[in-house]
Amino acid sequence: MSFRTTEYGAVKKTKRITISGIAELAGVSKSTASQVLNGHSKKFRISDPTRDRVLAVAAEHHYQPSIHARSLNVTRSFTLGLVVPEMTNYGFAACSNELETLCRENGMQLLIACTDENTSQETMVVNNLIQRQVDGLIVASSMLSDAEYVKISQQLPVVLFDRHMQDTQLPIVVCEAIESSAELVSRIAQTQRDEFYFLGGQPRISPTRDRLAGYQLGLQRAGVSLDPDWIVYGNYHPSSGYEMFAQLCARLGRPPKALFVASCGLMEGVLRYMSQHQLLESDIHLCSFDDHYLYDSLSVKIDTVAQDCGELAMHCFSMISDLMNEQPIAQTQCFLTPKLHWRSRHFSQIK
Amino acid sequence: MSFRTTEYGAVKKTKRITISGIAELAGVSKSTASQVLNGHSKKFRISDPTRDRVLAVAAEHHYQPSIHARSLNVTRSFTLGLVVPEMTNYGFAACSNELETLCRENGMQLLIACTDENTSQETMVVNNLIQRQVDGLIVASSMLSDAEYVKISQQLPVVLFDRHMQDTQLPIVVCEAIESSAELVSRIAQTQRDEFYFLGGQPRISPTRDRLAGYQLGLQRAGVSLDPDWIVYGNYHPSSGYEMFAQLCARLGRPPKALFVASCGLMEGVLRYMSQHQLLESDIHLCSFDDHYLYDSLSVKIDTVAQDCGELAMHCFSMISDLMNEQPIAQTQCFLTPKLHWRSRHFSQIK
DNA sequence: ATGAAAGCGCTAACAC
DNA sequence: GTGTTAGCGCTTTCAT
Numbered sequence: 001m002s003f004r005t006t007e008y009g010a011v012k013k014t015k016r017i018t019i020s021g022i023a024e025l026a027g028v029s030k031s032t033a034s035q036v037l038n039g040h041s042k043k044f045r046i047s048d049p050t051r052d053r054v055l056a057v058a059a060e061h062h063y064q065p066s067i068h069a070r071s072l073n074v075t076r077s078f079t080l081g082l083v084v085p086e087m088t089n090y091g092f093a094a095c096s097n098e099l100e101t102l103c104r105e106n107g108m109q110l111l112i113a114c115t116d117e118n119t120s121q122e123t124m125v126v127n128n129l130i131q132r133q134v135d136g137l138i139v140a141s142s143m144l145s146d147a148e149y150v151k152i153s154q155q156l157p158v159v160l161f162d163r164h165m166q167d168t169q170l171p172i173v174v175c176e177a178i179e180s181s182a183e184l185v186s187r188i189a190q191t192q193r194d195e196f197y198f199l200g201g202q203p204r205i206s207p208t209r210d211r212l213a214g215y216q217l218g219l220q221r222a223g224v225s226l227d228p229d230w231i232v233y234g235n236y237h238p239s240s241g242y243e244m245f246a247q248l249c250a251r252l253g254r255p256p257k258a259l260f261v262a263s264c265g266l267m268e269g270v271l272r273y274m275s276q277h278q279l280l281e282s283d284i285h286l287c288s289f290d291d292h293y294l295y296d297s298l299s300v301k302i303d304t305v306a307q308d309c310g311e312l313a314m315h316c317f318s319m320i321s322d323l324m325n326e327q328p329i330a331q332t333q334c335f336l337t338p339k340l341h342w343r344s345r346h347f348s349q350i351k
Numbered sequence: 352m353s354f355r356t357t358e359y360g361a362v363k364k365t366k367r368i369t370i371s372g373i374a375e376l377a378g379v380s381k382s383t384a385s386q387v388l389n390g391h392s393k394k395f396r397i398s399d400p401t402r403d404r405v406l407a408v409a410a411e412h413h414y415q416p417s418i419h420a421r422s423l424n425v426t427r428s429f430t431l432g433l434v435v436p437e438m439t440n441y442g443f444a445a446c447s448n449e450l451e452t453l454c455r456e457n458g459m460q461l462l463i464a465c466t467d468e469n470t471s472q473e474t475m476v477v478n479n480l481i482q483r484q485v486d487g488l489i490v491a492s493s494m495l496s497d498a499e500y501v502k503i504s505q506q507l508p509v510v511l512f513d514r515h516m517q518d519t520q521l522p523i524v525v526c527e528a529i530e531s532s533a534e535l536v537s538r539i540a541q542t543q544r545d546e547f548y549f550l551g552g553q554p555r556i557s558p559t560r561d562r563l564a565g566y567q568l569g570l571q572r573a574g575v576s577l578d579p580d581w582i583v584y585g586n587y588h589p590s591s592g593y594e595m596f597a598q599l600c601a602r603l604g605r606p607p608k609a610l611f612v613a614s615c616g617l618m619e620g621v622l623r624y625m626s627q628h629q630l631l632e633s634d635i636h637l638c639s640f641d642d643h644y645l646y647d648s649l650s651v652k653i654d655t656v657a658q659d660c661g662e663l664a665m666h667c668f669s670m671i672s673d674l675m676n677e678q679p680i681a682q683t684q685c686f687l688t689p690k691l692h693w694r695s696r697h698f699s700q701i702k
Numbered sequence: 703a704t705g706a707a708a709g710c711g712c713t714a715a716c717a718c
Numbered sequence: 719g720t721g722t723t724a725g726c727g728c729t730t731t732c733a734t
Binding site for chain 1: 719720721722723725726727728
């Protein structure tokens, strides 16, 4: 690390111009200035010269209205809160990116907060977002109960996404996981009848439950009877994926023959272990929920259930928008159908 | 896609309780309530019973102070703006994640905005953040000139990161790119003397300039004379990486023997092309600026210059914090030293 | 030990 | 057509 010292001085904090300032300089009242600056000159029949004068002053002084003052009396903040476990997870990064774009295009600002899969941290960040008067909340929650969000949803629109609590009535947008995982697993299980492991995160949250249910269903459909030892739980940190896989290898004295990994983050850990232990050329049959563009370039061929993050984000946004506009929306629970992405030799022909 | 309709009704918009409400319910004045809720009870010698009464009411009603009202008279918003090209780029996602944590731990909220590498969009999002009164701005800019930021920095602290304009005086935090790229390239060039291509983004922005300079220096040190045709420019979108690489292959009628790719995003495109065209097993020598955890699991071995995003984020945060607290800071330009990550057969022994 | 009042920057209802 | 005014929810100085 090195530094370079520049003559960069202390910030002067030039005070920004306010609407009163503009009004004064333009020789009009605050309200007139306000109307003009909000583009309501027509509606309030402001004369063209007046309008132009105000606009000119504003432009000249680089007037930037204060959202805080604005929010204070319209009781909207033009912000949307997004709560995700981690932004480094590719899926969440992609969703965040999409949502940021959608918000921006709609004159809103996205506030992203991370929970690190930690429920008490989740409570904290959600409170923080509420203090900031977010107009709506989109949450990939790590909680086991929706109680907190049910309460919050009495104050402001809440949409759960990616994960959801059992039987929740709250609006949700998720990818269908049971059928898709079952399809993935059953095809593979046809050729992998003697062992087929499952690596999941926290057992009680919906991604794990649904993906596990799909895995079990898949085995059943393939006529493979499940050995309970095949199921391993951890949490959705990559390190947990590493750990679970390491222990599995230790237990077996070799890598498993077939493995379903419940998420992209866990797969990160599995792949790290495999590369560290020269297992990338072994003939393990890997499959997972969640796709990643780099999987195409791996020597191990991973078959996946690929969620469409763009679609996910879009539905979240439109649902929360409707809710914010108090539009009656018919369906508040939306299940997207993910696609299967086949890469292994046997299946790569399948489109 | 499927829907489920629930009995979920319209949001009632229960109005949240304000400090006046609390005051009234507790039978005290607004100011007293305010003092208590800000933890200034000692300082203002509020009696214990009064304090407890206020606190009790607040807790009971789940009082959430409005940041907007607060910001309005303390003229701070407790938010930090972060401007990045794209969040799906792993490096930026990692930085964002780190910064979000740092902000949260320091009672601030991070506002992330994306530019999609587009300068006019950059101007827009920056203005938007300023309207929201961000207390500071951390920017990975796609601009060619620092003029805009020089002006802004008169109003609020600005730190440039990852990228910087030539000779800018503004505070910056970047990874040193010339020496590190030179080191990477010169080692490889020792065994790849007859051709060594360079794939970069926009030619005039600092990441491209510095990484190119390093590449040139590396070739020179290895005694390899540069063929100008080896240098290819595009932009930092993955699709541009794909495109440039495709054209290169078309031009040569085969993949290049050695290639330096200027960023992770570009490499994404290169790898996509390679996997689509069964080139992953070819003996191309790939190296790049920016690392990715999945590179460990690829069959092509990519040697990289690995930036430490945590360190980058940390320095950005501490620098902007100092600036916000108007602390005189000696060094406003910070150059971090990245590490080389060797994966190719020849070098993987190098630690 | 507590309260009254002013004001942060803006919008919107209503006057003129 | 344009100005006056009353808040939005909070902090802070100054009285009491």
